[in-house]
Amino acid sequence: MVLSPNGNYVALFIDFENIRNALRKQYYAEPDPQVLIAKAMKYGTVSFAAAYADFSRQPEWCRRQLEAAGIEPVQALPKRHRSSDAEQPEQVEDRTDFYLLIGIFEAVLDRPHVKTFVLMTGDSDFVRIVAKLRTRLDKRVVIAGVPGSISVDLVRAAGGDVDPVDVPVVVPAEEVSEETRRQFIRAMAQLEWEYPTFNGYVKWFSHPKNELHMAESTVRLLLEELIGQGVLFQQEETLPNGSPIRTTRINRTHLVVAEAVPTG
Numbered sequence: 001m002v003l004s005p006n007g008n009y010v011a012l013f014i015d016f017e018n019i020r021n022a023l024r025k026q027y028y029a030e031p032d033p034q035v036l037i038a039k040a041m042k043y044g045t046v047s048f049a050a051a052y053a054d055f056s057r058q059p060e061w062c063r064r065q066l067e068a069a070g071i072e073p074v075q076a077l078p079k080r081h082r083s084s085d086a087e088q089p090e091q092v093e094d095r096t097d098f099y100l101l102i103g104i105f106e107a108v109l110d111r112p113h114v115k116t117f118v119l120m121t122g123d124s125d126f127v128r129i130v131a132k133l134r135t136r137l138d139k140r141v142v143i144a145g146v147p148g149s150i151s152v153d154l155v156r157a158a159g160g161d162v163d164p165v166d167v168p169v170v171v172p173a174e175e176v177s178e179e180t181r182r183q184f185i186r187a188m189a190q191l192e193w194e195y196p197t198f199n200g201y202v203k204w205f206s207h208p209k210n211e212l213h214m215a216e217s218t219v220r221l222l223l224e225e226l227i228g229q230g231v232l233f234q235q236e237e238t239l240p241n242g243s244p245i246r247t248t249r250i251n252r253t254h255l256v257v258a259e260a261v262p263t264g
Helices: 016-027 033-041 060-068 096-110 124-135 152-157 178-190 198-206 216-229 255-260
Strands: 009-015 045-053 072-075 079-081 091-093 116-120 140-143 232-238 244-250
Touching: 009 016, 009 033, 009 096, 016 045, 016 060, 016 096, 033 045, 033 060, 033 116, 045 096, 060 072, 060 198, 096 124, 116 124, 124 140, 124 152, 140 152, 178 198, 178 216, 178 244, 178 255, 198 216, 198 244, 216 232
Parallel strands: 009 045, 009 116, 045 072, 116 140
Antiparallel strands: 079 091, 232 244
């Protein structure tokens, strides 16, 4: 265990899908794990940090960036219910809340030195556990949800201790001008990368020296939009050393690409 210079130890629990969905829906932004861990570090030495979600439903970059920030991605396996009626579709029950609650319970038992719990969610389902942490176990609980999506009852259960997630200023993908969109597609078509990747494009277009220089979250949203439209496609490939890689390539037969990239 790393000793805290001031004796303050923090456990960070992230309801990742709740945070990501709220940021995308309300602010057209993506979560930055480095910003999330920095929020927890305000309150002391982070003894434990984990993000809970069904990561099979999240982009691969989410897991990688969480790990790079020192946050453990915890796979919350959904529960599947098969109907006796063959014509009825299988029901899938999200169990993220259950896994997160178990994580809090284990932290209480295994890390008694932790006095501050930073809970990143706005979900009212956590009202009871937050109230018990504060009133029965004398823990400080800081609610760090996305502004505009935090349950009032959840904040009350934490004794009013709220510190919302910092929201980046992002231009929504749909507000990117048509000319900028064409330049974006044209630039991708001209990049002669042998193995182009989603994250490679993000770093390239969000770099300050790039002519387009978009916010990282805007680039991600625009790329996802283009993938959904079929302008870009993703596939599994193999590097010369045998390692697998997921590439993101431009569909040169798509009408949008043909219009953005003149031939001849």
